[in-house]
Amino acid sequence: MLGKNAKLFFAVSVCILIAAIVLASWGFPKIVHKQIQKNLQLQNSSAMFEKWRELPVPLTFKIYVFNVTNADDVTDGAKPILNEIGPFVYKEYRVKRILGYGDNDTIRYMLQKTFYFDQEASGSLREDEEITVINYSYMAAILTVLDIMPAAVTLVNGALTSFFSNLTDPFLRVKAKDLFFDGIFLNCVGENAALSLVCGKIRLEKPTTMRPSENNDGFYFSMFSHLNTTESGPYDMKRGIENIHELGNIVAYNNMTTMSQWGDPYCGQLNGSDSSIFPPIEGNPPKRIYTYEPEICRSLYASLVDKRDIFNISAYYYEIDEMVLASKSANPGNKCFCKKDWSSSHDGCLLMGVLNLNPCKNVPAIVSLPHFYLASEELLEYFDGGISPDKEKHRSFAYLDATTGVVLKGTQRLQFNIELRNVNAIPQLEYVKTGLFPLLWIEEGAEISEELQQELHQSHKMLSYVESLRWAILGLAVILCIASAMCVSRAGGLNPWPRNHNSVSFILRPGNTFDINKSR
Structure with missing residues (x-):
């Protein structure tokens, strides 16, 4: 039962890692790009529009x-x-x-x-x-x-x-x-x-x-x-x-x-x-x-x-x-x-x-x-x-x-x-x-102006938080994947051979008896 749970844990962690990689390399940059575009483009709802229409x-x-x-x-x-x-x-x-x-x-x-x-x-x-x-x-x-x-x-x-x-x-x-x-x-x-x-x-x-x-x-x-x-x-x-x-x-x-x-x-x-x-x-x-x-x-x-x-x-x-x-x-x-x-x-x-x-x-x-x-x-x-x-x-x-x-x-x-x-x-x-x-x-x-400087500083700070978050999520996903792999390994789920298949047990397995004093 423990082995099955460990394998499930490992499979889930691999999926999370893949999702984290996609988010870090594509998802988060895409979200940030869309948000910047939304704020800069010239339409009534954007943060830039009124500043462009009438210089502050x-x-x-x-x-x-x-x-x-x-x-x-x-x-x-x-x-x-x-x-x-x-x-x-x-x-x-x-x-x-x-x-x-x-x-x-x-x-x-x-x-x-x-x-x-x-x-x-x-x-x-x-x-x-x-x-x-x-x-x-x-x-x-x-x-x-x-x-x-x-x-x-x-x-x-x-x-x-x-x-x-x-x-x-x-x-x-x-x-x-x-x-x-x-x-x-x-x-x-x-x-x-x-x-x-x-x-x-x-x-x-x-x-x-x-x-x-x-x-x-x-x-x-x-x-x-x-x-x-x-x-x-x-x-x-x-x-x-x-x-x-x-x-x-x-x-x-x-x-x-x-x-x-x-x-x-x-x-x-x-x-x-x-x-x-x-x-x-x-x-x-x-x-x-x-x-x-x-x-x-x-x-x-x-x-x-x-x-x-x-x-x-x-x-x-x-x-x-x-x-x-x-x-x-x-x-x-x-x-x-x-x-x-x-x-x-x-x-x-x-x-x-x-x-x-x-x-x-x-x-x-x-x-x-x-x-x-x-x-x-x-x-x-x-x-x-x-x-x-x-x-x-x-x-x-x-x-x-x-x-x-x-x-x-x-x-x-x-x-x-x-x-x-x-x-x-x-x-x-x-x-x-x-x-x-x-x-x-x-x-x-x-x-x-100083007010706009502060506004830009806050925007850059938020972007740095987002940047840190995407790498933190990726790091956690990697750690989770490593931890799940260790669990599977300890449960025997990743061992390619059964534990009693080592060289000694093979020699001493019942039915495999040899007379060591037998002359050649």
Whole structure:
């Protein structure tokens, strides 16, 4: 009876061991994966949805301005000396308005950003700070005319003296708040026929940096007012319900699945997220993460550097590298971003570290990283001071939680530039040296709050408990199986021969008698 029970005990323990192996190798990971997916996917019941729809903490939006300290000398042909002023700090709130859901596991939404000046974070800087900067809109107008109809540049410049107040050189003396959000008034009232053409062209093309005045007698130029309280989109994004690895991928923007401005399928791709959400990494981090940036009509990427700890959380660290804005000789894939000349001697990709925005915004603006970080040293030679690339200050990066893919901390930095070109026929530009001139650079970033840090810590702790539990169950199953095997062995259930079948008993078994004294 004992032997039968021991055998039954052993059989049950073997079944338990098999079940434990299946649970440890497949069952528990599957359960954890499903739970993570349930919490991250974009549907009303998920833990992530409301945090994604309305960011629980504002982003920090910082603006650094390149103040020109020797404007008169630059007009006479000297190299520019710049003085960086900043940061002017704004709190950026983001709210998404859900429009509906698509058939292909997508969610459609509009994105609204709202900016508030943060005086405390800005320190001694005030919004009414007086600055001297390159006249961005004036140079854009001149370069556009030179590109389309060079012979008319003198006529148009005459009209622009009425359009801009006190146009004695290519620089603008202005309050910071007017340049950023409030707007600089540009006059359209006058008898000059060329002025009417300039204003008519603006009304027709409706550039984002120009908004009509209340009386329709001119425009207000500002760099960021079109971003403030105005919805952008619609965006179509993957929800991650059918495939969690597609979570956050933008598949269409403004009803377009490609950016046709570049005239090339590669450069026109919509890659990556809106930077607010990424799919879980699950120990297999992608070499690159992509974000789509509507303001420059393209996707940017950051490359995996290594694994690091931040906020006592294990994270994968990504950083932008020189290949993103590389010249076409260094990165042949970037050749389709070279659509129009941004200079008399360079196209948009000939130099490392610059991108021509003309195809995107229909203005001859050039984007780069701050202080021309990761760009050609040729760009630095134009200045006599004030430009100093620094990796720690000017890189763009992101820390992604190793388990969920949540952005723990991230910063994106971009600089806006325009060419200051020598034009003999224009008094304001007759003696200046030609070169790429920076206006300002922005830093947009955020890190999770302490409350969210604690929430992630608790989630990771629960996952560690689950991880310990699955191995504990497997260990107990192994011990149980060993114990049952020992019981069967002691009960004789595992002995291949009967105990009386040893060599001695065989010799002494009745009927097997031998006369040991018998002679051979």
